Amino acid sequence: xxxxxxxxxxxxxxxxxxxxxxxxxxxxxxxxxxxxxxxxxxxxxxxxxxxxxxxxxxxxxxxxxxxxxxxxxxxxxxxxxxxxxxxxxxxxxxxxxxxxxxxxxxxxxxxxxxxxxxxxxxxxxxxxxxxxxxxxxxxxxxxxxxxxxxxxxxxxxxxxxxxxxxxxxxxxxxxxxxxxxxxxxxxxxxxxxxxxxxxxxxxxxxxxxxxxxxxxxxxxxxxxxxxxxxxxxxxxxxxxxxxxxxxxxxxxxxxxxxxxxxxxxxxxxxxxxxxxxxxxxxxxxxxxxxxxxxxxxxxxxxxxxxxxxxxxxxxxxxxxxxxxxxxxxxxxxxxxxxxxxxxxxxxxxxxxxxxxxxxxxxxxxxxxxxxxxxxxxxxxxxxxxxxxxxxxxxxxxxxxxxxxxxxxxxxxxxxxxxxxxxxxxxxxxxxxxxxxxxxxxxxxxxxxxxxxxxxxxxxxxxxxxxxxxxxxxxxxxxxxxxxxxxxxxxxxxxxxxxxxxxxxxxxxxxxxxxxxxxxxxxxxxxxxxxxxxxxxxxxxxxxxxxxxxxxxxxxxxxxxxxxxxxxxxxxxxxxxxxxxxxxxxxxxxxxxxxxxxxxxxxxxxxxxxxxxxxxxxxxxxxxxxxxxxxxxxxxxxxxxxxxxxxxxxxxxxxxxxxxxxxxxxxxxxxxxxxxxxxxxxxxxxxxxxxxxxxxxxxxxxxxxxxxxxxxxxxxxxxxxxxxx
Numbered sequence: 001x002x003x004x005x006x007x008x009x010x011x012x013x014x015x016x017x018x019x020x021x022x023x024x025x026x027x028x029x030x031x032x033x034x035x036x037x038x039x040x041x042x043x044x045x046x047x048x049x050x051x052x053x054x055x056x057x058x059x060x061x062x063x064x065x066x067x068x069x070x071x072x073x074x075x076x077x078x079x080x081x082x083x084x085x086x087x088x089x090x091x092x093x094x095x096x097x098x099x100x101x102x103x104x105x106x107x108x109x110x111x112x113x114x115x116x117x118x119x120x121x122x123x124x125x126x127x128x129x130x131x132x133x134x135x136x137x138x139x140x141x142x143x144x145x146x147x148x149x150x151x152x153x154x155x156x157x158x159x160x161x162x163x164x165x166x167x168x169x170x171x172x173x174x175x176x177x178x179x180x181x182x183x184x185x186x187x188x189x190x191x192x193x194x195x196x197x198x199x200x201x202x203x204x205x206x207x208x209x210x211x212x213x214x215x216x217x218x219x220x221x222x223x224x225x226x227x228x229x230x231x232x233x234x235x236x237x238x239x240x241x242x243x244x245x246x247x248x249x250x251x252x253x254x255x256x257x258x259x260x261x262x263x264x265x266x267x268x269x270x271x272x273x274x275x276x277x278x279x280x281x282x283x284x285x286x287x288x289x290x291x292x293x294x295x296x297x298x299x300x301x302x303x304x305x306x307x308x309x310x311x312x313x314x315x316x317x318x319x320x321x322x323x324x325x326x327x328x329x330x331x332x333x334x335x336x337x338x339x340x341x342x343x344x345x346x347x348x349x350x351x352x353x354x355x356x357x358x359x360x361x362x363x364x365x366x367x368x369x370x371x372x373x374x375x376x377x378x379x380x381x382x383x384x385x386x387x388x389x390x391x392x393x394x395x396x397x398x399x400x401x402x403x404x405x406x407x408x409x410x411x412x413x414x415x416x417x418x419x420x421x422x423x424x425x426x427x428x429x430x431x432x433x434x435x436x437x438x439x440x441x442x443x444x445x446x447x448x449x450x451x452x453x454x455x456x457x458x459x460x461x462x463x464x465x466x467x468x469x470x471x472x473x474x475x476x477x478x479x480x481x482x483x484x485x486x487x488x489x490x491x492x493x494x495x496x497x498x499x500x501x502x503x504x505x506x507x508x509x510x511x512x513x514x515x516x517x518x519x520x521x522x523x524x525x526x527x528x529x530x531x532x533x534x535x536x537x538x539x540x541x542x543x544x545x546x547x548x549x550x551x552x553x554x555x556x557x558x559x560x561x562x563x564x565x566x567x568x569x570x571x572x573x574x575x576x577x578x579x580x581x582x583x584x585x586x587x588x589x590x591x592x593x594x595x596x597x598x599x600x601x602x603x604x605x606x607x608x609x610x611x612x613x614x615x616x617x618x619x620x621x622x623x624x625x626x627x628x629x630x631x632x633x634x635x636x637x638x639x640x641x642x643x644x645x646x647x648x649x650x651x652x653x654x655x656x657x658x659x660x661x662x663x664x665x666x667x668x669x670x671x672x673x674x675x676x677x678x679x680x681x682x683x684x685x686x687x688x689x690x691x692x693x694x695x696x697x698x699x700x701x702x703x704x705x706x707x708x709x710x711x712x713x714x715x716x717x718x719x720x721x722x723x724x
Contacts, residue, residue, distance in 0.1 A: 039136070045118060050112045050114075052109065052110045052111075052121065054109075054123070060133050061128060066094070066096070066123065067121055067122065073119060076114060077113045077343065078094055078110060078344065081109055084098045084108065085344065118139070119140075123135070124136075160195055160196060168190045169244050170189055172246070173234060173246065175291060176310070179223070180223060182223050183222055185220055185221075186217075188211075189214075191244075192211060193211055193212070196208060196209075198238075200237060265286050265292070267338045268282075270348075272349060274350070276351065280349070282323065283317060283319065284317055288315045292309055292311060293338070294309065295337045295339070297336070299331075299333050307319055325351055330351070331351055356378060356379050356434055357376070357436040359374055360376055361427075366442055371412060371413075371414050371415070373412050374440075375410040375411070378403055378407055380406060382431055385398070385583070386400075386401065386427060390425050390442070392423075394421075400602070422444050423441070425442045425446075437470065449526060451470040452479075452530050458536050459534050466506055470502055471501055472497070474501075476494055477495040478521070478522050479522075481519055483517060484513075484516050489517075514534060514535030515533065515567055516590055517531065517533070533569065533588045536589075538618040540564040540589065543615055543616070545560055551626060553629055554606045555601070555687075557600070557602075558601065562596075563594050567588075567589065567591060568593070569587075569617060572597055573616075577608075577609035582606075602628050609628060612624060613626075637656065637658070637708055640654040640655075641654075642719060645722070646721075650693065653665065653681075654689075655708055657713070660683050660684075662681075662683075662710060663689060664677070664679070666706075668704065669704055669705075670702060695721055700721070702720070702721060706718070
C-alpha cells in the first residue's frame with residue numbers, strides 16, 4: 001500500500017512537471033508582442049538599400065521609430081519623409097521622430113542603406129509617451145535592378161524656351177576632386193529659369209535636372225566606374241543644344257579614404273536661443289573631401305533654405321554664409337538638418353526675444369531726400385528716448401515719446417538731398433535702462449558699425465566693468481583706455497567678436513584712480529568711444545547749476561552747466577508740470593568739479609507750463625525751474641520779421657518749422673509781384689533757420705510780404721519799408 005501511494009505521488013509529480021514544461025513551451029512559442037498584426041512592416045530592397053513601410057493598425061499613434069542592425073553591420077545613410085527627422089546614435093541605432101504622429105490607418109516610409117546586401121533590420125515603434133507599441137524585424141523583398149542613373153528632377157513644371165545658357169552661367173562639382181564610381185553634388189547659377197537640362201560625363205548621360213525661378217539648381221549624380229584615373233568633361237546640355245563644360249581629373253576608386261568610421265558627422269555653432277537680427281554660424285566635422293547639405297526648417301516644419309558646404313581634407317566644414325535671423329522672423333522652434341549622404345543630424349534652436357525694444361527700419365536703405373521711417377513696439381506707458389545719428393555720429397534728430405498703452409511707436413525724419421551725409425545711420429532707442437541700436441543705410445547700403453556699451457556709468461575700484469561690443473561677425477577690435485589726464489592707460493586691448501558680431505570684456509578697475517575715463521574702440525578708420533567713471537562718491541557738497549535759457553519750446557534740448565566738489569557723482573531728474581519724471585541721468589563732475597549735461601530734452605508732445613530739473617548728490621540738491629511753451633506748429637511754419645525796416649537796411653527773417661527741411665523764400669509786393677526769389681534756408685536740428693535780405697536803397701516804400709515754402713508746408717509775414 002505504501003508502494004502504491006508512492007507510485008501515485010510520483011505520477012502526480014510527473015503530471016505536474018509535464019504541465020509546467022508544456023506551459024513553458026507555450027510561453028516560449030507565443031511571440032513577445034501579443035499585438036502581432038497591429039503594425040504592418042514591409043521592406044522592398046535593391047542591393048544595400050531598403051525602403052521600409054510601416055502601416056499603423058494599432059490603437060495607439062506612432063511618435064517614434066527606432067531601427068538597428070545585427071552585429072558587424074552598419075548603416076551607411078537614411079532618408080525620411082517630409083516632417084520626419086532621424087538621428088544616428090553612437091550605438092548604431094537610428095531614431096526617427098516627427099512633430100506629427102502616425103495615426104490609425106496611416107503609414108510612413110523610410111529609406112535605409114547599409115553596408116551589406118539584403119540586410120535584416122530590427123525595428124521598434126513607440127507612442128507619444130515613449131511606450132513600446134510593437135517590436136519586429138524586416139527582411140526586404142527584391143526589386144529589379146536599374147542600370148542607369150535615375151532622372152533627378154526637383155520640379156516638373158518647366159518650360160524650354162528662350163536662352164538656356166549664358167556667358168556667366170557657372171556650375172561646380174562637390175567635391176572638386178571626385179572619385180570614380182562615387183556620388184557627387186552638382187550646383188549652378190545663372191542658367192535659364194525653369195528649364196530642363198541634361199548632365200553628361202563625356203558622352204555618357206548621367207541624369208536630368210530643372211532650374212528654379214532664379215536659374216539656380218542643386219542635384220546629385222553618380223559617376224560611373226571609369227576604371228582608371230583620367231580627366232573627363234562634365235557637361236550640361238540644354239534643350240537647344242547649348243552646353244557648359246567643366247574639365248576635372250577623376251581619381252581612382254582605391255584612392256578614396258577606406259575607413260569613414262573615424263570621421264563622424266558633427267554640427268556645431270547652434271545656440272539654444274537666438275534673437276531676431278542674430279547671425280548663426282554653422283560648422284562641424286565630416287568625411288574629408290565630401291560635401292554636406294544643410295536644410296533649415298521653420299516652426300511649421302517647412303524647409304525655408306537649403307545650403308551646401310564642402311568638407312576639407314582635415315574633415316572640417318563651415319557654411320560660407322551664416323543663417324541670418326530676420327527682424328520679422330516668426331518666434332518659435334527652428335531646426336537645421338545636416339546630411340552627408342550617410343547620416344543625418346537634426347539640431348534645433350528657439351527664436352525668441354528678451355528684448356523689450358523691437359524697432360525696425362521700413363527699408364534697409366533710404367535714398368537721399370526720402371522720408372525716413374522706423375516703427376515697432378516698446379514697453380507701454382513708459383517714456384522712450386529716440387536719437388537719430390548720421391554716419392559721422394552727429395545727431396540729426398531726437399524725440400522723447402510718452403508711449404501709450406499699445407506700446408507702438410513710430411519715428412520719422414525728412415532727409416535733405418545734398419545736405420545729409422550718406423552712410424550707415426543709427427537710431428538709438430532708450431527706455432528706462434535698456435538701450436538698442438537700429439541701423440539702416442542712407443544713400444548707400446549699411447554696414448555694421450562699431451558700438452560699445454558699459455553695464456553702468458560709475459564703478460568702485462573693487463568692481464569690474466562689463467563692456468559689451470557690437471561689430472562685424474568674427475572681427476577683431478582694438479580698445480584703449482584714456483585717463484582723466486588724457487593719457488593712454490596700459491596696452492591696447494584686443495576684443496575678438498563672436499560669429500554673431502557680439503563680444504564682451506571685463507575690465508579690472510583695481511588699479512584705477514578716481515576720475516572720468518574714456519574707452520575708445522577702433523577697427524580700421526572706424527571708432528566709437530564711451531565715458532565711464534571710477535571711484536566717484538555721492539555727497540558732493542554745495543551744488544551750483546544753471547541752464548542757458550529761461551524758457552524753452554516743446555522738443556527743445558536743455559544745456560545744464562554747473563560745478564561742485566571734484567570727482568563727485570550726481571543725479572539729474574527732468575520733471576514736467578504734473579510732477580511726472582521724464583528722464584533720470586547720472587552726472588559726474590571732473591577733477592576740478594565742473595560738470596555739463598545736454599541729454600535733457602522736452603518731449604515734442606510735452607505739457608506746457610513750469611518744468612524743473614533737480615540736480616542732487618546725497619543730501620545736497622539744486623532745483624532749476626523754467627517755462628515750456630508750444631509753437632503749435634502743425635505742418636506749417638512761423639515766420640518772424642521786423643515790423644518796419646529802413647531803405648538800405650537788412651531784414652532779419654527767422655523761421656520755425658515743424659521738421660528738418662529746406663526752405664525757399666520770396667519777397668512779394670502788395671500787388672503780388674515777386675521782387676526776389678533767390679533766398680533759401682536749411683533748418684537746424686531744432687527746426688530753426690535764420691537769414692537776411694538787404695533792402696535796396698531805392699526800394700519803393702510800402703508793405704511787402706515774406707513768403708516761405710518747403711515741400712509740404714508754408715508761412716508768411718509782412719514788413720513795411722520806410723525811408724531812411
